Amino acid sequence: MKHVKGMDGVFIMRDSLVTVNLTPGVRVYGEKLIEWGGSEYRVWDPRRSKMAAAVLNGLRGFQLNPESRVLYLGASAGTTASHISDIVTMGRVYCVEFSPRMMRELIEVCRVRGNMVPLLEDASRPLDYMRMVENADLVYCDVAQPDQTGLFIRNMDCFLKDDGYGLIMVKARSIDVTRSPRKIFREEAGKLRDSGFRIIDQVGLKPYEKDHMAILVQRSV
Template sequence: MDIEEKFKGLYIINDHIATENLNPTQKVYGEKLVDFEGKEYRIWDPRRSKLAAAVFNGLKRFPFNEGSKVLYLGASAGTTPSHISDITRNGMVYCVEFSPRMMRELVELCKLRKNMIPILGDATKPRSYLNLVEKVDVLYCDVAQAKQSELFMDNMRLFLKPEGIGIITVKARSIDVTQNPKKVFRAEESKLKTGGFRVLERIKLEPYEKDHMAFVCEFAF
């Protein structure tokens, strides 16, 4: 079996990507576990995670490391946040989720992962959890709403460190189902630039996610 470290804490194992399991023997979403030289790795499925899809499709900036503080908007039941938790094992992942049903599953996961904090909140109202989240190194947004770029920028301005990186996965059909996705992506990128952010990368997520694109951003000043 071949293994190499693609980014800090992110590994390539026989054409799969994986993270070292923070809680050995424990699965989060039925993922495959692989043992190699005394360590256990969790295979990261790009069809279950937009961040994994971005990595497979050529993401060059992977801003997560062992000590990163991360704000994750749209955490759902914790599939992708759990892999970020593996990587940021000495950091913290603040997981904002709006759905009470998903939050119940997320809370159970966070009980097992001490570097994940569940926050039942509305990402369109970031001041509602202002006292629960510190300044972060990375802000990741996976919220399928018409105003997803706006809420992403609002959270960036409140929580992201000046040198931090933001990643948003834009779902074109959630913004305007009648428009060509390419036109939607151009419009959303324009909003980000007008809002004071520099777009460092844009990565299409097909074939793993239809009509999705990830944007990697930083403050323009």
């Protein structure tokens, strides 16, 4: 079993990415549970979680520890957020989701996991939930909208700590289905640089996701 650098409680076990289960015996999305060395681990499925896909594809350069605060934009039903919850055991995961249907599923996950906070909000309007969210060590964005990078930047401007990290899963086909994904990724990275952020790392998500790019940023000094 190999520890993933920078991410407390995240390991590579038998070619699978796993997190130490915050709620032993409880599954979130039917994931496999593994007992090892007196602890229970949840398999983090890269075909169900873009963050898992990015980590397995070699994304490195950011830190998550038990006390980290994370703002998650586009939390959906809580699959990835639940694994982040495993990592930030004494911290918080603020889960912004716009769909009432997804929010109902997310709330059920949050009932079991006390460090997850569900917010039925529009991620493009961060001022609407500004009083409900602490400054974040990580702003994570998985929102399939044409202006996904713009709303990511607005949320980082509102909530990201000076030494924090931003991680966006850019979905090229949600921005423009007619253009080359490679050109779109380059343009979105340029928008981040123009807004005062430097690129720490970026990786594609194949074979788990098509036409996606994970881009990790931090404020330029």
